Every structure is written in C-alpha cells, then in structure tokens.
Amino acid sequence: MVPATIHDVAKKAGVGIGTVSSVLNNSRPVNKATRERVLRAIAELDFVPNPSGRRLSMGKTHTIGVVIPFFTISSQAERLRGVMSIIAGSDYDITLYSVETVTQRNKVFQRVPRRGRIDGLIIFSLIPTEDDFNRIKRGNIPTVLVEGYHPQLHSLPVDDVTASQHAVEHLLALGHQKIAYVGDYLDDPFGTYFSRNRYQGYSQALAKAGLPILSEYRRLGWHDRNEAREMTLELLQLPDPPTAIFTFSDEQALGVLEAARDQGLNVPGNLSVVGYDDIRLAEFAQLTTVRQNLFESGVQGVELLLNLIEFPQETPSRIQISTELVIRKTTAPPRNS
C-alpha cells in the first residue's frame, strides 16, 4: 500500500498542504478547529511525513552518522551503547558505518561527511589523514572524534601514553622487573597509533625504572583473543619468562589469562596481567585494567555533537577522556622477588 502524503491529509481535512505542514511542525499559528481537523485526518490516514521529502526541503537530515572500525571488538559496542542511550531520547536517527578494511575506511571518509547525508558525524578510534580532514572540512559537517585526535577537529582523545605508563608503573611498584607487552601491530593500516602509544607508555615506564626494553618481551599480533593466547604461550616458553604482562586491550588480556590457565599458571601468583579498556567482562574476569570509560565516552561524544549541531563552534574543543587504573585481582607481587 502506498503511504499517505501530505496532500492526502490536506484533501481529507479540506485544507491546504501549508496548513498541514504548519500543524506538523508548529511553524505558524493554526486555528484550533482547523488544527483538530488536520490532526484527525492525520490519525485516520495514519500519516507520518516522509523523511526524504523533509530532508530535501530543509537541508537537514536529522541523522547522525557513526563510524565504527572493528565493530567486532567489545569496546566499540560499548561506546555505541553510550551513543544510543542519548540518541534514543532525541529525534535523530543513527546510521552506522562499519569499517573493517582500508577500502571501507576510505570509502566512508569520501562519501559520508556531506551535507544532505547526515547532520553530524561521530568517528570512533580513527585518526583522519589530511585528505580525510579536508573532506570533512569541505563537507562542513559537525564532527566529533572519540578516542581520536586532530588539531582542527573536535576531539575526545585518550592519553594512552600516560595511562599505559601508569599501568606499567603499578606492576613495577609491585616489584615486577620482567614485564612483557602483548598488543596490536604498531603500524596499523588504518593510520591509528593506539598500539604505538600504549607501547610507548610501557617503554617509558621501564626506561624510567632503569629497566631494559627487551624485544623478545614484545609480542605483536592481530587484535584477537586467540592470537593473544598464542603469543602468551610463546612468552611463557621463553628461557626467562616474564612475571607480568601488560596488554593492549582487555580482549587480548583475556587471551593471556587463557594461556596462563592452559599452562596451569596461577594468576596473579605466577603471572600478573594488566588489560586496557575495562570492557564489561573485565569485571567478571577480575582483571586489573585501565578504565577508558567507554560508555561515557560515547555519551560525551554525542552530547558534544548534538550541541555542535545546534550551536556551531569553529574552534575545536578537546576534552580528554578520563582514564583510571582499576586494580582487581590479576596483579600481585611476583612470587620470588
């Protein structure tokens, strides 16, 4: 069945379409009786305005785009939850742009940030290149980077380096000297540098403590629980295995815990583990980890964006996402220290 249009409503109510539009949007005063008639016609025809028509006419889409790389990773889903919790109460629609490959990444940056497609854009965990930035600028779409940074865009960055350094310092304070890093590849093809940053924080902590940074204690692989497990197994088979492991993410930390379990190693007795993110299952796993306030970062991201849509702001805001070390039960002093 063909949906009713504003013309159908107008005819049924015996008014012009301008009047119908007026009652729909409260855009100008309407006589009470007339309004009632219109309202009745709307109800009888079960009329809901066609968004494309409205968008075309207003130049506003009432849609917010969310760009999410690696939707498979729990941390991204948690951020998205934060976004949804706010959007549900607004009258914006959300359209999701999932990015799993570099091709997709580029396609999204090329096509998405445009007037007429979306009113605002949230980008998770991706650092725009200069080309990307120029496109966004040209598109003139309010944009917020969550867990990302660009000097000329509104961003909610995370100070990865410091957070990681603190996490490793916690291990050092417990007396660990042999601390390994299990993480993502340092140069990911998407142009982020999260793993690089976290590794840097790790290195800085060790350097500050006068400890060597051993290459065999650095294991990099695809962001995945199983790969982390494999890498950990290798680490544990080293002649001089680490007594603690700092990981790039909770997801990988879980792989580390599995490896320890495979080997019959007690955590934290024989091995301490620190994660990163504080995804929901970190609590269940009693994992000591760096809390990124994922849900909250999604909330803050949309709130900023919604505000930007209403009150455009030229000078980019930069609000650091707060971070804290949550000490649970996977860290303890090394056994024979």
Added chain:
Amino acid sequence: MVPATIHDVAKKAGVGIGTVSSVLNNSRPVNKATRERVLRAIAELDFVPNPSGRRLSMGKTHTIGVVIPFFTISSQAERLRGVMSIIAGSDYDITLYSVETVTQRNKVFQRVPRRGRIDGLIIFSLIPTEDDFNRIKRGNIPTVLVEGYHPQLHSLPVDDVTASQHAVEHLLALGHQKIAYVGDYLDDPFGTYFSRNRYQGYSQALAKAGLPILSEYRRLGWHDRNEAREMTLELLQLPDPPTAIFTFSDEQALGVLEAARDQGLNVPGNLSVVGYDDIRLAEFAQLTTVRQNLFESGVQGVELLLNLIEFPQETPSRIQISTELVIRKTTAPPRNS
C-alpha cells in the same frame, strides 16, 4: 561549503542533467567522450549524489532498519555484528532503532515500517502484536523477525522450549535432582515470551523426569548480571540448596558464577551452571551453554531480507535458528549423588 549538485556537474561538463544521471546510474547509453567529460567533472567537483534526492525520486531508500531491544545485552550486539558483516559489502545503509522502553517500542513500530523511510526491516527479539503486524502489512515493507515469530511474517525463530529442555536434561543425565532456574520475568512488558519458554523447557524436563517443580527454585529478576548474582545468593542460602542452576542467559549465568565464587563454591564441583546464548565470553568463562548462533542469525536475517527486497515473497518463510548444547566446564555430576 555547499556540496555540488547534479546541476553543477552538468554545467561543468557542458551537458544536461539527464546525461549526468545516465552516467551515474548506467541507465542509458552515453557517448564515450561525453561520459569521460562527465566523469571528469564529477571528479573535479568531488560530487556524490544526495541520497535524499535520489530516494525521493526513486521511492527507494537503500536503507535497512534494524530494531534492537536492549542493546546493552551482549547477545544483541553479536547479532548486529552478523548483520553488519553482510551490509558492509552491500550498498545499503543501516539505521538503528534502539528499543529500551515500551514507549520506544510502540513509537518504532508506528513510525518505522514505511515506504520512503526504509526498504527493509529486521526486528530482533520482539514479537509483533496484531497492531504491529497490521502496521507492517500496511507499510508493505519486507520484514524479517530474528529470534521472533509471527505466522504471517518471515521469521527466524528459535525453539527455546526444546533447547532449554535439552539443556536441563543434560543436568539430569549428570545426576542432578535439585535444579534451579534463574531468569527474566516471565511476563515482560514488551510482549515477548522468551523467559516463559525457557522456563517451560526447564519445567518439562523436570516433569518428564518425575521431579517436582519447586517455586523456591525459581528466581526471576531483571536481566542483569548483578541481579542474577543476588538471586543466586538467596538460592544458595536455602536450607536445601540446588546443586545445579539453569539460567535464562549467559549474562545471568555469569552472575551465578560470581555468586558461587563469592561463596567459595567450586564450579562445577559444588554447583553446575548452564547458560543460554553462547555469547563470546561464555567461551572464556568455560560456560556450558545453549548456543544460539547469534552472529549467524544476524547474517541469515539480512541475507533473507536482502533477497526479499529483490524478490518479494508473499508466503512467509520460517527458518528455525539452529541451537546446540555446548558442554564446557561448568557442569559435572553432583558431588554427593
């Protein structure tokens, strides 16, 4: 900056807009030289067609709506992952309708299933009422229910009752006689009956084994790990506590495991636990559970929908989502049996 329109391209290329449209959509033959000029103009202006214009003109939105209740629950995120994995390779956009309250539920069913808004609809875990169904029918939008059923809609239902019964039979086979149920409220305000079904499977298994169904062994609460933990604590304090617990979901099963841990109970030595869903962390928690093939159900849902959009199908298809009991390490014979 204002984005280029098809007119800008036409002017720049020195052709009519019809020609531009033709090269854009390959809708009619275009002289090679002309096409090249148009293509160049498109590139120079960085032109991308405005979707609203296209939608309005074609009556197709190239958008698929996904209705997701309780996005906070991991199982839903996993289904969505399945959907995204397919959509990323198509040229459809995804818009997300999150449902957390009954009001939202009704609003979504009222406004969303309409021509001009979306080309297809996937609904997770919600059973349409007759009103909902009539709206969908009237909207004439291809619709697929995932983990839901309606006799006149395409559905991918799950046979909860049987799956739950098998799960409990596994516990019975191990020798358990005192089996409790921890789950959602039996009547949820959204009109689903998942908890009811799973409880029914549980009851049937007990009845078949000639065992009584004890009301103090039935604990119902809000779908949440913490509430499940509380309920379990009560259960364990009973004069005659259960030796096994079947839960409505993995999420709740994790709460049960936490409670056991709180009490210093060994799982499965002192308490066996069976979950439902097989979310990703179930594997980590080594939880015996009913696998719902969540990711796969999302994949199947969109694939069916995409197909329906192309080849409309009146007679509703009904494809049961397969289910299997995954036995891991949270179930064992009761200690003193």
Added chain:
DNA sequence: CTGTTAGCGCATTCAA
C-alpha cells in the same frame, strides 16, 4: 489565520 507556489536534488520520461 491560511492557501498557493517555488524549490530542495535527483531519476525519468518525452522530444528531439
């Protein structure tokens, strides 16, 4: 207070 009209950007006819 309200009806009529122009125009948003596009695909698609109808002519040429």
Added chain:
DNA sequence: TTGAATGCGCTAACAG
C-alpha cells in the same frame, strides 16, 4: 545520443 521538463513529498516564503 542527448537536453528539457515533470514529479517524488515536503517546508517555507509569499500573498492574500
């Protein structure tokens, strides 16, 4: 092979 005109459904400006 192509340009011009029409209409998709709507909002907003204009005119009463």
